[in-house]
Amino acid sequence: MESFPLLQQLLWISLLCSADFYVSGQNCRGREPVIDPPALVVKYGSPATATCRTEYNTTRMSWEATMGASSKENTQQLVWSVDSVTDWSLKDGILWLAIYEYEPCTTHLPITIYKIPENVDLVIHNAGPLVEEHTYWLECEVKSVAPVNNLTVIWFRGDSKLEQSDFTQFNIEGDGDQNVTVRANLSIIASREDNRASYSCAAQLDLENTTDTTSNIV
Structure with a gap:
């Protein structure tokens, strides 16, 4: 078995902020x-x-x-x-x-109130050198965000998208209709490809169905 250094932590956030409705x-x-x-x-x-x-x-x-x-x-x-x-x-x-x-x-x-997260943190449980073929849990914490139903957490390994989590998979702290702290988890199995690899999580508020995204390093 081989040990690897801790994963580099890169945090991203993107926001899509427009919507179309009708009034009757x-x-x-x-x-x-x-x-x-x-x-x-x-x-x-x-x-x-x-x-x-x-x-x-x-x-x-x-x-x-x-x-x-x-x-x-x-x-x-x-x-x-x-x-x-x-x-x-x-x-x-x-x-x-x-x-x-x-x-x-x-x-x-209709009124939609949104709140940009105060902070986005990525942590790895069981911190220490990663051991090949061992399972580790990554946790992405998004602090003080709303509305949670419009939030998606996207996971990356380097520039490659791994998967995404929506509100049905979140651990939510606070009133789900107001500003909350959200935690999403991802399990990884360490491999040789993880040597010097970086993982990141992106917190995206999607207030419109659109393909345009903008990401900024937090």
């Missing part, structure tokens, strides 16, 4: 409003704003939200705005309500 109205009887933008993808702590417009006069218009709630009478437009998105309940979206001649019309604005 309820009980609006052909008087559906236009919300601009039709959905929000907001970084935690950043400002957010949306404007709802209608061609019809309303008795009253309001935004129903835990932050930035507002209302106005006899108007065709109302802005929702917050200086800093810090309430995770906004991830469920907010409600726009208008009264047309005493008939209510409601529309939902």
